[in-house]
Amino acid sequence: VRDTLSGRIAEDGSAVTLGELDLSEEVVQSIDRIHIVACGTSYHAGLVGKVAIETLARIPVDVEIASEYRYRNPIVTDRTLILVISQSGETADTLAALRNAKMAGNRVMAITNVVGSSAAREADHVLVTWAGPEISVASTKAYTTQLIALYLFATYLGQIKGTLASDERAKLLNALLDLPLKIDEVLKTAPAIETIARDFSSWDDAFFLGRGLDFAVALEGALKYKEISYIHAEAYPAGELKHGTLALITEDVPVIALVTQDELYEKTVSNIKEVKARDAHVLALAWVGDEEIGKSVDRVLYVPRTLPFLAPVLLVAPLQLLAYYASVARGNDVDKPRNLAKSVTV
Numbered sequence: 185v186r187d188t189l190s191g192r193i194a195e196d197g198s199a200v201t202l203g204e205l206d207l208s209e210e211v212v213q214s215i216d217r218i219h220i221v222a223c224g225t226s227y228h229a230g231l232v233g234k235v236a237i238e239t240l241a242r243i244p245v246d247v248e249i250a251s252e253y254r255y256r257n258p259i260v261t262d263r264t265l266i267l268v269i270s271q272s273g274e275t276a277d278t279l280a281a282l283r284n285a286k287m288a289g290n291r292v293m294a295i296t297n298v299v300g301s302s303a304a305r306e307a308d309h310v311l312v313t314w315a316g317p318e319i320s321v322a323s324t325k326a327y328t329t330q331l332i333a334l335y336l337f338a339t340y341l342g343q344i345k346g347t348l349a350s351d352e353r354a355k356l357l358n359a360l361l362d363l364p365l366k367i368d369e370v371l372k373t374a375p376a377i378e379t380i381a382r383d384f385s386s387w388d389d390a391f392f393l394g395r396g397l398d399f400a401v402a403l404e405g406a407l408k409y410k411e412i413s414y415i416h417a418e419a420y421p422a423g424e425l426k427h428g429t430l431a432l433i434t435e436d437v438p439v440i441a442l443v444t445q446d447e448l449y450e451k452t453v454s455n456i457k458e459v460k461a462r463d464a465h466v467l468a469l470a471w472v473g474d475e476e477i478g479k480s481v482d483r484v485l486y487v488p489r490t491l492p493f494l495a496p497v498l499l500v501a502p503l504q505l506l507a508y509y510a511s512v513a514r515g516n517d518v519d520k521p522r523n524l525a526k527s528v529t530v
């Protein structure tokens with residue numbers, strides 16, 4: 185995260201330069217819609233990117249799964265930016281979507297971790313995440329750095345579009361610069377997460393709940409849990425449970441509830457009460473200082489406060505660790521998850 189931020193925001197939080205991204209003000213002014221296209225974890229980062237861009241720049245964003253997008257006929261105009269996100273820059277479906285867009289004469293930007301990748305070479309504009317080499321197969325730091333890149337990009341768009349007030353912008357950039365230290369704090373809770381994960385690994389299912397950005401990061405938490413621990417997991421928008429799926433919640437289905445979106449707090453707590461009424465064991469991820477939440481759940485993991493808008497960056501670390509320790513507790517080889525390739529090139 186430090187590397188993704190460095191060189192892009194001045195130390196005093198004053199300037200976003202976005203380094204090598206060559207996207208002029210004139211081009212930004214011409215963009216009136218963005219299609220984010222990606223697979224897997226990168227798709228989940230895109231869901232956060234949508235909220236970031238729509239909030240800060242008021243540009244409508246569609247987030248599309250590349251393996252679907254490439255085979256349909258999306259409505260694209262010369263004012264649409266196709267934004268592909270890919271850690272490797274080599275994922276076949278993402279590249280196919282990129283190439284279709286290029287062949288149709290559309291403007292394509294890539295957020296990628298690999299400078300010399302196909303996506304980086306073929307896109308018109310490139311934003312590099314600088315996550316360093318991805319050593320584990322499951323994508324972890326790639327996601328975090330994609331989020332940072334998307335927040336910075338959204339800030340840049342908002343600044344040019346005139347939708348982001350300068351004091352709001354300064355507040356946001358300062359909060360971004362504070363994130364690395366806060367992630368260090370989160371990582372100190374690893375021993376507590378290990379204990380929880382060991383208990384959770386004896387169950388064969390898990391539900392991840394959240395609203396708004398908490399739901400977006402719940403999707404990534406559930407994916408990591410599935411990919412490396414092989415435990416069935418579902419991420420659900422907390423308010424959607426009452427439309428039937430609540431029937432699946434029993435004492436044998438633990439729930440991980442994310443409660444960092446202040447405006448949605450009461451609503452999420454009321455959903456937590458619904459799952460508690462079905463005897464589910466509930467772990468909450470909440471802000472440091474939230475004493476209230478402990479009354480409604482069985483266990484709490486706290487993350488240091490930042491702007492709720494940036495919460496996904498901090499929430500994903502405990503979720504990744506939960507998946508990691510659950511996988512270890514089940515005796516799996518975390519570094520070589522079955523059925524997972526670093527880059528899906530076919």
Ligand code: F1P
Binds near residue numbers: 223272323
């Ligand atoms: C997309 C992705 C990864 C996942 C795995 C398979 O890759 O779904 O998120 O962890 O490696 O591919 P990429 O396009 O971001 O390189």
